[in-house]
Amino acid sequence: MRAPVLALALATGVSLAASVARAQVSLSTEVSPRKVEVGDRFMLRLRAMSQGDDRATSPELKLPSGVTGSGPNVGSQTQMSIVNGQMTQSVGITATWVLSASAPGTYRLGPASVLTSSGRKQDRVVTVEVVPRGSMPRSQGPSGGQPFDPWGMLRGMGGPNFPGFPGFSDLDQPREPELPQPPEEYRVDRALDPIAFLRARAVPKKVVVGEQVTLSVYAYGGRGEFRPGTATEPSRDDFLAINVMDDTAQIAGYPFELDGQQWITAKFQSFALFPLKSGKLKAGAMSLSFVGRGYSKDALGLKRESQPIEIVVVEPPLEGRPPGYKLGDVGHYDLSAQLDPREVPAGGSISVVAKLEGTGYVPASLLVPEQNGVRWLEPQIIEQVAPRSGVVQGFRTFTYVVELNQPGDIDLGELKLPYWDPKARAYGVARAALGKVKVTGNAPLVEASAKAEPGHKLKGLLELPSALGASANPKHGALTERAPFWLALLGAPLTALLGFALADLAALLRRRRSERRGSLATATDEALAQLAGSGMLAEPASIAAATERALFLSIERATGLKARGVLKSELASALARVGVEEDVAARAAALLGRCDELRFAGDAADLAAFAAEARDTCRQLISRKRRVLEGPDS
Amino acid sequence: MKALTIALLCLVTLVGVVGRAQAEAPEAEYRAALTALAKGADNEAIDRLELLADQGVSHPDASLARAAAYLARAEGPSPRPGDLGRAAAALSEVLLLRPADPQAERALEAVQSEIARRHSRQAESVLVRPRLGRAIAALVSEQTWALLAALGSLVTAAGLVARRLAVHPLPRLAGAVAIGVGATALAAFGAGAYAAMRFRTTSQPAVIVVPEARLSDERGRPLPSKRGADTTTVPEGATVYVTERRQATGRCQVEWGSTDGWLSSSELRVLVGP
Numbered sequence: 044m045r046a047p048v049l050a051l052a053l054a055t056g057v058s059l060a061a062s063v064a065r066a067q068v069s070l071s072t073e074v075s076p077r078k079v080e081v082g083d084r085f086m087l088r089l090r091a092m093s094q095g096d097d098r099a100t101s102p103e104l105k106l107p108s109g110v111t112g113s114g115p116n117v118g119s120q121t122q123m124s125i126v127n128g129q130m131t132q133s134v135g136i137t138a139t140w141v142l143s144a145s146a147p148g149t150y151r152l153g154p155a156s157v158l159t160s161s162g163r164k165q166d167r168v169v170t171v172e173v174v175p176r177g178s179m180p181r182s183q184g185p186s187g188g189q190p191f192d193p194w195g196m197l198r199g200m201g202g203p204n205f206p207g208f209p210g211f212s213d214l215d216q217p218r219e220p221e222l223p224q225p226p227e228e229y230r231v232d233r234a235l236d237p238i239a240f241l242r243a244r245a246v247p248k249k250v251v252v253g254e255q256v257t258l259s260v261y262a263y264g265g266r267g268e269f270r271p272g273t274a275t276e277p278s279r280d281d282f283l284a285i286n287v288m289d290d291t292a293q294i295a296g297y298p299f300e301l302d303g304q305q306w307i308t309a310k311f312q313s314f315a316l317f318p319l320k321s322g323k324l325k326a327g328a329m330s331l332s333f334v335g336r337g338y339s340k341d342a343l344g345l346k347r348e349s350q351p352i353e354i355v356v357v358e359p360p361l362e363g364r365p366p367g368y369k370l371g372d373v374g375h376y377d378l379s380a381q382l383d384p385r386e387v388p389a390g391g392s393i394s395v396v397a398k399l400e401g402t403g404y405v406p407a408s409l410l411v412p413e414q415n416g417v418r419w420l421e422p423q424i425i426e427q428v429a430p431r432s433g434v435v436q437g438f439r440t441f442t443y444v445v446e447l448n449q450p451g452d453i454d455l456g457e458l459k460l461p462y463w464d465p466k467a468r469a470y471g472v473a474r475a476a477l478g479k480v481k482v483t484g485n486a487p488l489v490e491a492s493a494k495a496e497p498g499h500k501l502k503g504l505l506e507l508p509s510a511l512g513a514s515a516n517p518k519h520g521a522l523t524e525r526a527p528f529w530l531a532l533l534g535a536p537l538t539a540l541l542g543f544a545l546a547d548l549a550a551l552l553r554r555r556r557s558e559r560r561g562s563l564a565t566a567t568d569e570a571l572a573q574l575a576g577s578g579m580l581a582e583p584a585s586i587a588a589a590t591e592r593a594l595f596l597s598i599e600r601a602t603g604l605k606a607r608g609v610l611k612s613e614l615a616s617a618l619a620r621v622g623v624e625e626d627v628a629a630r631a632a633a634l635l636g637r638c639d640e641l642r643f644a645g646d647a648a649d650l651a652a653f654a655a656e657a658r659d660t661c662r663q664l665i666s667r668k669r670r671v672l673e674g675p676d677s
Numbered sequence: 678m679k680a681l682t683i684a685l686l687c688l689v690t691l692v693g694v695v696g697r698a699q700a701e702a703p704e705a706e707y708r709a710a711l712t713a714l715a716k717g718a719d720n721e722a723i724d725r726l727e728l729l730a731d732q733g734v735s736h737p738d739a740s741l742a743r744a745a746a747y748l749a750r751a752e753g754p755s756p757r758p759g760d761l762g763r764a765a766a767a768l769s770e771v772l773l774l775r776p777a778d779p780q781a782e783r784a785l786e787a788v789q790s791e792i793a794r795r796h797s798r799q800a801e802s803v804l805v806r807p808r809l810g811r812a813i814a815a816l817v818s819e820q821t822w823a824l825l826a827a828l829g830s831l832v833t834a835a836g837l838v839a840r841r842l843a844v845h846p847l848p849r850l851a852g853a854v855a856i857g858v859g860a861t862a863l864a865a866f867g868a869g870a871y872a873a874m875r876f877r878t879t880s881q882p883a884v885i886v887v888p889e890a891r892l893s894d895e896r897g898r899p900l901p902s903k904r905g906a907d908t909t910t911v912p913e914g915a916t917v918y919v920t921e922r923r924q925a926t927g928r929c930q931v932e933w934g935s936t937d938g939w940l941s942s943s944e945l946r947v948l949v950g951p
Contacts, residue, residue, distance in 0.1 A: 364728060366706070366721065367721065367724035368728075410720070410721070413716075413719065413720055413721065414717050418755075500787075501748045501788060501791060502745055502748040504780070504783060505748070505780060506780065507741060510704060511703060511704050511707050511736050512737075512738055521819050522819075522820060522827075522870075523873070524874070531827070532826055532867060533863075535833070536830060536833040536860070539837040539841075540837060543841050
């Protein structure tokens with residue numbers, strides 16, 4: 044029985060210890076300024092940081108009556124510190140409320156609280172003193188001697204849009220000369236919406252990887268005073284983002300006139316974005332609700348969204364790139380280093396503290412001068428990188444422990460950081476020379492035994508030539524890349540096949556022609572024989588038909604001309620054109636003409652003589668063909 | 678006129694000097710890398726050789742030196758994850774640029790054995806067979822496929838001629854056999870040449886340079902750990918084939934055995950061929 048009780052007690056103890064370990068959220072609340080006038084805005088900021096896994100969420104603030112405000116605006120925060128060589132990292136949130144009081148007095152604000160894994164945790168109560176209006180000296184600002192605040196500063200001021208605006212007691216007085224002109228970055232050519240709109244602006248829009256782009260979002264209200272309601276931040280997955288707006292500073296607003304309409308503009312958010320890769324990267328849209336009388340009757344206000352912005356990100360050029368340059372190391376940096384001690388026994392260690400400072404998101408690693416017998420351990424880093432005047436800058440301090448194993452005067456060389464300087468548009472190298480260290484005594488045995496380890500065998504497999512040899516494999520296109528290769532590949536057998544097919548076709552045509560010629564000769568002979576025998580028939584129509592047939596066949600046999608398709612009146616000239624002697628052509632044409640006569644008046648004709656003349660003409664035609672075939676010499 | 682001549686001479690000299698300096702730059706970087714490697718500055722050697730590769734210098738000796746630098750760091754006191762994979766990638770590149778390099782072949786085999794040995798300590802060893810088409814196409818080089826196909830084409834053509842023109846039965850028979858053999862060879866080797874060309878032009882070999890890469894789908898969701906007979910976890914030093922690259926998302930579609938999946942570009946190194 045005792046054992047389970049003990050186990051339960053132990054478990055409870057462990058659980059409690061774990062919960063205590065988790066509940067490491069520390070809170071701090073501050074109010075700024077501590078003394079304000081009635082209606083003036085002031086800031087209350089709660090910072091909740093944790094060194095463990097515990098995360099603070101859902102910040103809340105209790106306000107006394109007479110104090111109103113907006114928020115919280117929540118941002119994340121990371122802190123690193125090194126104490127006695129122990130590095131600790133804290134993460135947490137910062138919640139900011141913008142408040143104002145409606146009556147003089149001393150107000151107790153809070154306590155502000157956050158939700159942690161162990162429940163809601165509260166901080167102390169803070170006080171703010173509120174004095175009547177006009178009892179505090181004014182500082183010079185952009186709007187008539189004070190910061191022009193769109194988040195309520197115009198409340199109760201003059202004019203149709205700005206009732207009670209200081210310095211405008213008489214409406215007849217011209218207002219224009221009194222209004223401060225907004226800086227260039229606030230100006231727009233046209234209103235994107237008649238009531239209110241947001242505008243996002245990225246400067247510059249083309250950068251290299253790691254170069255700062257300042258993304259600012261401006262709110263424009265065309266219905267007089269407005270307060271910010273619900274707001275979302277732009278998505279920026281491809282960037283490292285740092286808020287460059289000072290949460291404690293009052294947001295300056297500027298009235299201006301555009302196309303006859305009065306507007307108020309203020310920079311609402313501003314981030315330094317550092318692109319993490321190349322390409323066309325997008326910073327997403329952000330939204331803001333304009334809360335005010337002229338904007339929406341809805342308590343949540345009039346929601347407006349800015350346009351997403353595309354930023355072109357390229358890599359810095361390869362030409363002139365120093366060895367060891369890491370993509371993203373962009374800015375302008377100086378490097379300094381201190382080393383201690385300068386004399387150390389072999390196997391001992393020295394400390395090297397290097398400070399890298401400059402403009403840009405200060406790189407988190409340096410190039411260390413390695414050499415045999417010198418071993419650089421991972422550095423401890425202290426950093427302070429923050430925006431100043433909208434530009435991210437700061438320093439990182441690297442504390443290295445360097446083990447020295449080989450005796451002698453060792454020249455450590457120099458620490459380096461290659462970077463791309465976007466202003467100079469050139470690479471630079473920040474350097475810090477380390478000088479020499481005297482290592483006394485003998486080399487420790489550890490080194491020798493390490494070399495003898497079997498794990499060092501792979502590199503030994505490679506023997507490197509002392510210089511680059513001749514270009515080993517000259518670039519030549521593969522055969523398959525050439526279209527003629529594929530043509531030849533399929534073309535060779537296909538050409539053979541095609542050649543044979545053409546040859547066969549030619550032979551076939553020749554045979555057919557020969558056969559046709561043979562049949563024509565037979566037909567002609569038959570027709571002549573028929574003509575020879577036709578005299579005995581004494582039938583004029585039969586003789587005319589036989590004559591026509593014999594003549595047409597003879598002409599076709601002799602010349603290839605199909606005379607049936609030719610007008611008889613043109614036959615003589617057609618025959619002459621194909622090479623028949625004129626007299627023979629004329630006789631043949633005349634005979635064919637007489638055939639028609641014979642059909643109609645055959646009784647009067649000498650049929651035998653006619654048939655003989657026809658035969659004679661046919662023979663002359665055929666013999667001409669023979670002469671042509673045999674040649675003129677024969 | 679004289680001034681113009683002098684100016685032209687100066688220009689020509691300047692162009693010559695710049696050209697020579699550009700030609701000598703890789704050589705100087707290579708020597709500097711070797712010096713760094715010799716004195717134990719592995720990171721410096723790697724930086725120099727990687728810069729050479731980034732600048733488009735494709736030389737088997739430079740790749741070999743890069744492999745040596747990664748191996749030196751992998752076996753040194755400050756190894757980084759993926760060093761052996763990067764060494765394997767560099768050695769694979771040597772073999773692409775200089776196929777008959779026994780030193781690189783031996784070293785690649787040793788590095789892959791070492792990766793497998795280390796991998797087998799953590800999990801079961803991974804054996805993935807390449808796709809049949811790719812395996813067949815990789816039996817011989819693309820050029821060899823092309824030459825064999827050309828030979829098949831010639832034999833077919835010769836067979837056709839012999840079959841047609843020969844009068845005696847024996848040459849006619851030989852022609853018929855040549856037609857059959859040549860046409861078969863033409864079809865088979867032509868297909869091999871075409872497949873090799875397609876694989877070369879539509880995919881690029883790459884080597885995994887992280888201790889382990891997990892294949893995911895197009896949206897980045899990891900694929901189930903087993904897909905059919907193949908695993909979807911690709912070990913360091915394994916060769917995959919990149920079939921598509923998306924600049925916007927920094928991801929690549931790869932072929933790993935018979936599985937297709939997506940990996941981050943940073944998990945692999947695409948090999949540069951001749």
